[in-house]
Amino acid sequence: MPLHNPGESSDLTHPISKRAPEPKPLETVSRTEAELRRLIRDARRIVVKIGSSSLTDDSDHAVDPAKIVALADALEARMGRGSDVILVSSGAIAAGIGPLGLHHRPADLATKQAAAAVGQVRLAHEWGRAFERHGRATAQVLLTASDAGRRDRARNAQRTIERLRQLRVVPIVNENDTVATSEMRFGDNDRLAAIVANLVAADALILLSDVEGLYDRHPQDPQAQFISQVRTGHDLKNVQAGDGGRVGTGGMASKVSAARLATRGGIPVLLASADDIDEALGEARVGTAFHPRDNRISAWKFWVLYAADIGGTLRLDAGAVEAVTSGGKSLLAVGITEVLGDFRSGEIVEITGPDGAIIGRGEVNYDSDTLVGMVGMHTADMPEGMQRPVVHADYLSNYASRV
Incomplete structure (x- = not known):
């Protein structure tokens, strides 16, 4: 990882800016x-x-x-x-x-x-x-x-x-x-x-x-x-x-x-x-x-997983769990079975599987009241202006490879 010059200013937005780019996966490095x-x-x-x-x-x-x-x-x-x-x-x-x-x-x-x-x-x-x-x-x-x-x-x-x-x-x-x-x-x-x-x-x-x-x-x-x-x-x-x-x-x-x-x-x-x-x-x-x-x-995903306050919880079905943990896909309303908590758009929510096990966290695009009415719906059936993912893949961090 790059070293910092003491005379230089570090990027003050990297831990908490959702716009921070996710680094590409690195090849395994053999370090003694x-x-x-x-x-x-x-x-x-x-x-x-x-x-x-x-x-x-x-x-x-x-x-x-x-x-x-x-x-x-x-x-x-x-x-x-x-x-x-x-x-x-x-x-x-x-x-x-x-x-x-x-x-x-x-x-x-x-x-x-x-x-x-x-x-x-x-x-x-x-x-x-x-x-x-x-x-x-x-x-x-x-x-x-x-x-x-x-x-x-x-x-x-x-x-x-x-x-x-x-x-x-x-x-x-x-x-x-x-x-x-x-x-x-x-x-x-x-x-x-x-x-x-x-x-x-x-x-x-x-x-x-x-x-x-x-x-x-x-x-x-x-x-x-x-x-x-x-x-x-x-x-x-x-x-x-x-x-x-x-x-x-x-x-x-x-x-x-x-x-x-x-x-x-x-x-x-x-x-x-x-x-x-x-x-x-x-x-x-x-x-x-x-x-x-x-x-x-990335630093932003690290913050989401290990430091961010949680506004609520989304429970997923088994197919959605597979999609967001192994497939790297965005979370869609069709895979959500339950919305818990009172949160606003832009807050961080916990994401769980059918059994309640926590699988990750992400930044939600809808408030809880709106999302309750979207549970289980296919994106094509959504009203105009509401066809965005519930949590975009770029702003979703899962525990599948956590420490």
């Missing part, structure tokens, strides 16, 4: 692990995600200034070699645990939000101090799933991050835990990092935590085998990934899921330990490297 790691090493625009445990003290969960200084030094060194860095920093809730007198990560939403409100201030302050030593300013970019789910908000976030980059400011992204609800969350900052990487057209995503990479089972198991690279899902067939730690939400399972999500958009990923940040940001010879998919989907 060494070539993949060089690709990560030479990436000009990178997103680096750092987990909570790598930012806080083990005893009281307070933000550890020494850890943040060491991390900032490594990030600054990478920027000094010509790369743009967008930082996704966990740790807000963890950083608020100690000051609030709590002894463990809170379980209820209100206390989580209170801890985030306290911890985010402390976290941002320490990052600012660490980068100020290098004469570099930092900026806090707080996002919710709703921000990424709407085109206008996603576009605004993208433009803000791009302008910060042009001003040599380090964007520090985190989920806005103080206002996010349990129903409208990214789930963890690993997934957030994958979505941000796609949003900013990153050349690589680096996920740093307290583990040195991916093992086929818990690293403490003497039989555990280290996995240095992941080409496809077949490499993960026998891998047993665990959940989050004491102060975080994203365990190995979420990191693998986020890595595969990013590679679906054509972005190579390195999963490594924050203790190895110098090497991870240097020659990239540590951790587990994930190969990007050659048959990557």
Whole structure:
């Protein structure tokens, strides 16, 4: 994939403009692990995600200034070699645990939000101090799933991050835990990092935590085998990934899921330990490297599948499912059996099969009230002006080849 010149502006419309062209399918490329790691090493625009445990003290969960200084030094060194860095920093809730007198990560939403409100201030302050030593300013970019789910908000976030980059400011992204609800969350900052990487057209995503990479089972198991690279899902067939730690939400399972999500958009990923940040940001010879998919989907289709807000649902018959998943056809009214939800023309809708299984998403050309009266109708029988596909193939993204 093309690298970005730090002096150039990226295409600010690519993740959310339905007019973004879909790239032609690429032939399978045989890339070695060494070539993949060089690709990560030479990436000009990178997103680096750092987990909570790598930012806080083990005893009281307070933000550890020494850890943040060491991390900032490594990030600054990478920027000094010509790369743009967008930082996704966990740790807000963890950083608020100690000051609030709590002894463990809170379980209820209100206390989580209170801890985030306290911890985010402390976290941002320490990052600012660490980068100020290098004469570099930092900026806090707080996002919710709703921000990424709407085109206008996603576009605004993208433009803000791009302008910060042009001003040599380090964007520090985190989920806005103080206002996010349990129903409208990214789930963890690993997934957030994958979505941000796609949003900013990153050349690589680096996920740093307290583990040195991916093992086929818990690293403490003497039989555990280290996995240095992941080409496809077949490499993960026998891998047993665990959940989050004491102060975080994203365990190995979420990191693998986020890595595969990013590679679906054509972005190579390195999963490594924050203790190895110098090497991870240097020659990239540590951790587990994930190969990007050659048959990557366009940025717009990535957004539709993994970030967009959903206005409603269309249920299809078996023939229509085959047409849109295997045949690459537009969705016509004749194949629709049910319309659920209240949506307007231009919104993103979920598309399911006869059994309710989700098969994809797309941008609908009719509002729900109009579409209800079109269910099962052949295009030739439609009134004049209503003979367009319900969802055009160009604006329909299916999960048949998802990560």
